[in-house]
Each structure stands twice: as structure tokens, then as C-alpha cells.
Amino acid sequence: MINYKTQNELGLMRQAGLALAAVVEDLKAAVQPGVRTREIDKLAQARIRSAGARPGFLGYHGYPNSICISINDEAVHGIPGPRKVVAGDIVSLDLGLVLDGFWADMGCTVPAGQASSEAQRLIRVTDECLQVALQHAQPGGRLGDISAAVQRHAEQNGFSVIRQFVGHGIGRQMHEAPQVPNFGRAGSGPELKPGMTLAIEPMVNQGAPEVYIKPDGWTVCTSDGLLSSYVEHTVAITAQGPQVLTALDAASSGRIAV
Ligand code: MF3
Ligand code: CO
Secondary structure (H helix, E strand, C coil): CCCCCCHHHHHHHHHHHHHHHHHHHHHHHHCCCCCEHHHHHHHHHHHHHHCCCEECCCCHHHCCCCEEEEECCEEECCCCCCCECCCCCEEEEEEEEEECCEEEEEEEEEECCCCCHHHHHHHHHHHHHHHHHHHCCCCCCEHHHHHHHHHHHHHHCCCEECCCCCEEECCCCCCEEEEECCCCCCCCCCECCCCCEEEECCEEECCCCCEEECCCCCCEEECCCCCEEECEEEEEEECCEEEECCCCCHHHHCCCCC
8 A cells, every 4th residue: 555645744754855865975975995884884873863863774674784885796785894895896875764753765876986987887877767767757657657767778778677676665664565666667557646755776787687685684796796786765756746855955856847
């Protein structure tokens, strides 16, 4: 069942999203060669708490940290630890917080120092996948419009999308209906209606779409060992178009009508 949010609830979710966007901005700056991933986790937890929020991932289904950090062939759900970021790595940050009872979920992939041009292209195309997803997140459309747009953009650029993990509805729970796959058919799936709130998260592989989970039970890696990139925003469908609840400022939160 899809939980449609009221204007008041959307306002609370925007506050959560704004708080998270500010945290992510700080964390991006912390991704530098030599930093240990557990140091980024510590910073994430401190920043979330000082915003008056709760680190949502911590303890979620037993997850041990406040952030997922996934490097190079790690696609998503990497666990912070003693690993040091190396120049040229591409580093995905994925974190969520709960403020006033509502979740925000967001992530991005950034290079540490100078990454290869192919790695940079992968990150850019993944970011573009989220932009085309937003262009298709229109009331009156279908969820499959979003999914198909992401898949098409990734594949047109010679990349692939992960099938085993998907985006999701979000609200008082991190994971609500509906699932938001990064693949599918335009015109299929539930209708996009004002009040829907979706975590849209393109997960794009440099090579084949297959992934496996490491023995730690969390870290998702590409089966071919090639790079993977990811980006995520929490988005509301409004009568005027999509609103990016996790945008850093009002101007970029937009209500993009076509
Ligand atoms: N963004 C991820 C998701 O939507 C985060 C879940 S990781 C966990 O599924 F640690 F919280 F489980
Ligand atoms: Co998510």
C-alpha cells in the first residue's frame, strides 16, 4: 500500500531532507586520499546528531554504522572500517536520517583526488540517470516511466543497471511501497500521484549488471570486478512536478514541470 503524504507531512520531509543534504555536503569534502572510511562514518554520525536527527541506518536490520561507503567495484551497502581511501578511487556515500518521525535517504558517488576519465564518465552518466528520472517523475505518469528512463540512459552510454537492488517509497519508514527499479517499461506500474515520496537511486555498473554480496553479509560488489556508481535523492511527486526533498537549497529542490 502506498502512503500518500499530506502537505504538512511533505513539509516535515523537506526539513529532514534539508538536514541530510547539509550533512552529505560536509561528507563529500571529507572524501580525500588517506581518510579511513570509519572516520567518515564518525563524522556522519556526529553531523546527523548535531542536526537533532537520528542516524537511520545505525541498527537497521542489524547494520552496524550510520553510513554505507562503497568503493570502486563495491556498488552499495559497503561497511565503514579501517580501509583507507586511495587517490583515484570512486567513493559512494549512502546515508539516511530520521527527523520528527520522517526519513530522508540520499547518496552520491565522488572521486578521491583524480579518477580516470572512464570513472568520471560513469559518475556523470549515473548523475544524469537521476536527472532523467526526475524529468519523468510527473503526476499522471507511471512509475515505469522513471525506471525505463534510467535504464535507457545508462545503457545508451554503454553501462548497465543493477537489477537485484531497487529504490523505494519512503516516509515514516525508510522502505515503503512502491519499489522503484532502475529498469522496466514506460507506461507500466502504479500511477505517479501528488503526495507520493520516492527514494530514486540509480545504481549503474561499468560492465555487466550482476552483483554478489560479500561474506560480511552487506557489501554488494560487481561480479566482474568493474566499477559501480550510485546516486540517490528523496523526491516528492507534487501537482507541479517533482520536488527534490534532499536538495541542498530551495532553488535546486525545484518543482520541475515539463
Ligand atoms: N539507501 C539504502 C536503501 O535504500 C540504504 C539501506 S542500507 C542499511 O536501501 F544499512 F540501512 F540497511
Ligand atoms: Co534508499
